[in-house]
Amino acid sequence: MTPDHNTVKAMWEQRDRVTRAMSEDGLFRVAVIQNTAVTRTAQQRHELDPVRAVLLARALTSASLLASFMKGEERVSIMGDGSGVVKHLYAEALHVGEVRGYATVNRQPADPSAPLGAGILKVQRVLYGKQEPVTGVVELRQGDVTSDMGYYLTQSEQIPSVVVIDVTFNSQNEIVQSAGLLVQAMPGARPEDIFQMYDALDAMPRLTSLFDKPMSTEAVIDEVCPIPMTILETKAVDFFCRCSLDRFKSILLTLGYSELKSMRDADQGELVCQYCNEQYKLTAADFDELLEQSLARQN
Numbered sequence: 486m487t488p489d490h491n492t493v494k495a496m497w498e499q500r501d502r503v504t505r506a507m508s509e510d511g512l513f514r515v516a517v518i519q520n521t522a523v524t525r526t527a528q529q530r531h532e533l534d535p536v537r538a539v540l541l542a543r544a545l546t547s548a549s550l551l552a553s554f555m556k557g558e559e560r561v562s563i564m565g566d567g568s569g570v571v572k573h574l575y576a577e578a579l580h581v582g583e584v585r586g587y588a589t590v591n592r593q594p595a596d597p598s599a600p601l602g603a604g605i606l607k608v609q610r611v612l613y614g615k616q617e618p619v620t621g622v623v624e625l626r627q628g629d630v631t632s633d634m635g636y637y638l639t640q641s642e643q644i645p646s647v648v649v650i651d652v653t654f655n656s657q658n659e660i661v662q663s664a665g666l667l668v669q670a671m672p673g674a675r676p677e678d679i680f681q682m683y684d685a686l687d688a689m690p691r692l693t694s695l696f697d698k699p700m701s702t703e704a705v706i707d708e709v710c711p712i713p714m715t716i717l718e719t720k721a722v723d724f725f726c727r728c729s730l731d732r733f734k735s736i737l738l739t740l741g742y743s744e745l746k747s748m749r750d751a752d753q754g755e756l757v758c759q760y761c762n763e764q765y766k767l768t769a770a771d772f773d774e775l776l777e778q779s780l781a782r783q784n
């Protein structure tokens with residue numbers, strides 16, 4: 486049965502979305518995201534405490550904001566490695582709206598009071614027409630992701646940028662609202678244009694408070710930007726991972742016959758996707774099929 490117009494409309498209204506816009510004078514591009522479902526799904530899937538949940542939410546939000554300025558299947562990943570309570574942080578977003586990621590615990594943090602602590606932030610883009618991914622690395626500034634992203638974009642990519650990310654929790658430490666904003670100056674923006682924009686963003690209310698009103702992503706852009714904006718596009722964003730049992734099987738095939746056989750003999754049929762924490766169980770029949778295919782490859 487095809488859902489009726491009102492049902493489709495209601496489903497769309499509940500989905501996370503990112504909107505990108507350009508100032509009418511062409512000097513700034515802006516993206517605003519409301520991604521509560523994405524970040525809450527990430528928190529639930531990976532069973533994250535608030536510290537890891539907020540860091541992962543910021544990384545997922547940053548990735549989606551950057552991806553909104555890309556094209557088609559182009560994608561961006563953000564990796565953080567630190568000395569704080571989070572050891573490794575990973576988020577990956579496709580322009581089409583898929584985003585996934587994880588945050589791993591540091592069992593023996595050198596800096597137990599810091600979220601990410603000291604370390605590096607790496608941003609990698611896979612772009613059409615480029616053979617190799619475009620990669621940039623900076624040292625973590627504050628290890629909170631948000632200011633590190635602003636620093637990375639401004640310093641490493643040489644684009645004056647402001648990143649604002651706001652995540653709120655309820656008393657059960659569950660994410661209840663998540664939103665982000667990215668503003669980038671385009672070539673031709675003068676220092677006074679940039680300062681005017683920075684001043685306006687400094688004075689804006691908390692992002693989540695705007696979405697709590699509620700406001701749309703488009704309305705938030707008009708609200709926070711001090712100059713007239715043209716809305717270019719709004720896209721749905723979902724926590725989504727392309728993993729599947731078939732994908733895992735094709736990876737396992739590359740291990741070779743003897744490795745597969747010892748996995749089966751040791752009853753190691755449980756697979757967990759690190760990106761989305763989905764669990765897969767290989768049956769005896771799956772192993773038989775893999776071993777048969779592996780033998781056929783050898784011959």
Ligand SMILES: [Zn+2]
Pocket residue numbers: 726727728758759760761762763
């Ligand atoms: Zn997965």
